[in-house]
Amino acid sequence: MTACRLRETHVVVFGFIVLMCICFSSIFYLPKNEETIFSLELHSGRPGARHVNVARDQKALYEKIEKANIPPPPMPETIKESQIADMxxxxxxxxxxxxxxMMKFAWDGYRQYAWGSNELKPISKIGHSSSVFGRGELGATIVDALDTLWxxxxxxxxxxGRKWVEMSLDLKKNARGDLSxxxxxxxxxxxxLSAYALTKDGMFLRKAEEVANLxxxxFETTxxxxxxxxxxxxxxxSNYGWASGGCSILSEFGSLQLEFDYLSNLTGNPVYSQKVxxxxxxxxxxxxxxxxVPMYLNPHTGKWGSRDFSMGAMADSYYEYLLKTWLIEGKKNKNYKQWYDDVIKAMENKMLYRSKRDKLQYFxxxxxxxxxxxxxxxxxxxxxxxxLQAKNExxxxxxxxxxxxxxxIGRTCHESYARSNTLSIAVSIAELGVGPEAFQFLNENEEAMTSRDKYYILRPEVLEGWFYLWRMTKDEKYRRWAWDMAExxxxNSRVGAGFSGIRDVYASTPDHDDVQQSFLLAETFKYLYLIFDDDSMKLDEWVFNTEAHAFPIRN
Structure with missing residues (x-):
């Protein structure tokens, strides 16, 4: 009896010692990242609060997934630096x-921390659902990434992504506030529609029609x-309160043709084509x-708003869609090509300039x-x-x-990424290797770049130009420029769980905006990939919409 008690005592003491060792080990081996602690204080106002926020957000997210009968996404695979180097x-x-x-890393981060949200905040490691998507969680990154993944x-x-779209994509139910x-x-x-074009999976077509109907x-205007x-x-x-005289915007109402025509073509329902x-x-x-063609048009009176003109924001994709609608219909509808030719000729005459010192052309x-x-x-x-126009003239x-x-134009845009203080672009050298939102051509005594133009939000347009130029010319410099941008x-943009925009491209170190835009996966990575892949998505077979989604040419 005494011997048994003694053995029991020894077992208890031994167990106690093991338990204490585990406790002390956990204290010594827990992460002690001061930057992480500072980040928590910065975002929440008190240490450790973000752990609670993340746990609450993830719990809510998984509850939604369970209600939708979707298994939670698995943890992303970790790719080590040595593995990257070995590639x-x-x-x-x-x-x-x-x-x-890089695409997989961006997707995995979104999948782990923001599944179902519109976008990922890769530093905060939470979802980002706002801005052009209203306030709802609509899975914009999932839909935008589908054809690139394929x-x-x-x-x-x-x-x-396909499973989420089938079971959870419901804009009518989940949208909150105003959507663009x-x-x-x-x-x-x-x-x-692009996912349907690539896979012929009817579910994607049905979902596209649902969204278009919403x-x-x-379109119910005078x-x-x-x-x-x-x-x-x-x-x-409604229209934006800041738009000239309550007007609609050229690039927006002028960039519906490709999608709506293709949808009518696939479904046999003419209403979409009739609208455009x-x-x-x-x-x-x-x-x-x-x-x-001015940027603003009043949807009630049919009269132009303020006389503002641009090749960029609020006008850009209108010109693009005139050309691409002509191409996607097998060059049969001559009206679109004529409208395109007329406006481009006027823009060349009125808006195309060449810098004095280095002869850089710009609009x-x-x-x-x-x-x-x-x-x-x-x-x-x-x-x-x-x-693309030149190829088809x-x-x-x-x-x-x-x-x-x-x-x-491709050269001018490259200079905005690479160097500029020795040129006529009045900005300093782009330290981070990516270009600003806008760059100016100014006289020596004028102020240089405004602070609001110095950011880079992972945009694809410069790469887009190099992609087409590479496909048309096979000049290796376009691949070199594209690879420089990838590096x-x-x-500079790869952060904790994805890629982030940068607030000032002229800084020596990046200050991140903590948003992984959905168009990074739809456009930027797609164009990067296709510049180094000549065998897929041939330009006499496919047309890309302004979000780089691919539609087949109809001959």
């Missing part, structure tokens, strides 16, 4: 593999020119001041009669547009002219 990037195939790894052969990731009609069209309708009330915003809960459509045809009929009948903005010698990152898409002179213009993204 090798000396060949186009190696570069493609690296870009695929093109890259990331099959498992694509199937994860334009952004919803190019990202959701466009992304779903946008139709925005002229048929749609409003910019729609509230899917109330059905109320009415827009084009209104535009065709309006007088164009000096051949130019300035016009504010009434005032010339604003500034070119926007968004306007750099035009290098690709002109290259019948006249040798026109082919030569527009390919030269494409190359000149700049890897070095």
């Amino acid at each position: 090798g990037t000396s060949t186009p195939e190696g570069k493609r593999n690296k870009i695929k790894e 093109i890259m052969g990331l099959t498992k990731e694509f199937e994860e 009609v334009f952004e919803t069209n190019i990202r959701f309708v466009g992304g779903l 946008l139709l009330p925005a 002229t048929g020119i749609p409003f910019s915003l729609i509230n899917l809960q109330t059905g109320r459509a 045809e009415k827009i084009n009929n209104v535009l065709a009948q309006l007088d164009k001041p000096e051949g130019l 300035a903005n016009l504010k009434g009669s005032r010339v604003e010698h500034k070119m926007e990152h968004l306007a750099c898409f035009s290098a690709g547009m002109f290259a 019948a006249s040798p002179d026109a082919r030569k002219h527009y390919m030269t213009l494409a190359e000149e 700049a993204l890897e070095k």
Whole structure:
């Protein structure tokens, strides 16, 4: 009896010693990252509060997943630095593999920390659902990424996205506040239609039609020119309060043709094509001041707003869609090409300039009669547009002219990324290897760059231009420039769980904005990948919408 008690005592003492060892070990081996502690204090106002916030957010997220009968996404695989180095990037195939790894890293971070939200905050490691998507959680990153995942052969990731779309994509139920009609069209309708075009999976087509139907009330105006915003809960459509005279915006109502025509073509329902045809009929009948198309049009009166003109924001994709609608219909509808030719000719005459010192060509903005010698990152898409135009021109002179213009714009946009203080662009050297939101051409005694133009939010337009230029010319410099940008993204934008925009591209170290935009996965990584892959998505078979979603050419 005594011996048994003694043995029991020994067991208890031994167990106590083991338990104490475990406790002390956990204290010594817990992470002690001072930067992480500081980050918690910075975001929450008190130490450790973000642990509670993240736990609460993740719990709510998983509850939603369980209610939708979707298994929680697995933890992303960790890719070590040594594995990345072993991939090798000396060949186009190696570069493609690296870009695929970057895409997978961005997707995995979103999947782990923001599944179902519109975008990821990669430093905070939470979802980001706001801005052009209203306040609802609509899974914008999932829909935007689908065709890129398919093109890259990331099959498992694509199937994860497909399952979420099938079981959880419901804008009518989940949208909150005002949504951008334009952004919803190019990202959701466009992304779903592209996924259908690549897979012939009817579920994607049904979902695209559901989303497009939700946008139709925005077209109920006197002229048929749609409003910019729609509230899917109330059905109320409106325009931005800041837009000139309550007007709709050219790039928004002028960039619906590809998606709506394709949807009518697939479903046999003519209503979508009829909506965009009415827009084009209104535009065709309006007088164009000096051949130019203003940014603003009143949807009630059918009259132009303020006389502002741009190749960039609030106008850009209108020109792109004129050209691409002509191409996607097998060059049959000559009206679109004529409208395109007319406005581009006017823009060349009135808005195209060449810098004095280094002869860099750029499209300035016009504010009434005032010339604003500034070119926007968004306007750099035009290098690709002109290259695509040149490829499809019948006249040798026109082919030569527009390919030269494409190359000149591509060079100017490269200078905004690489260097500038020795050029006519009045900004300092871009330390981080990516370009600003806009860059100016100024006289020596004028102020240089405004602070609001120094940011980079992972935009694709410069790459887009180089993609088309590479495909048309096979000049290796476009691949070099693209790879330089990929390395700049890897070095400066890759953060905790994804990629972040940068607030000042002229700083020596990045100050991140903590948002991984959905178009990084839809556009930036797609164009990077395709620059190093000549065998897929051939330009005589596919047309990309303004969100880089691919539609087949109809011959």
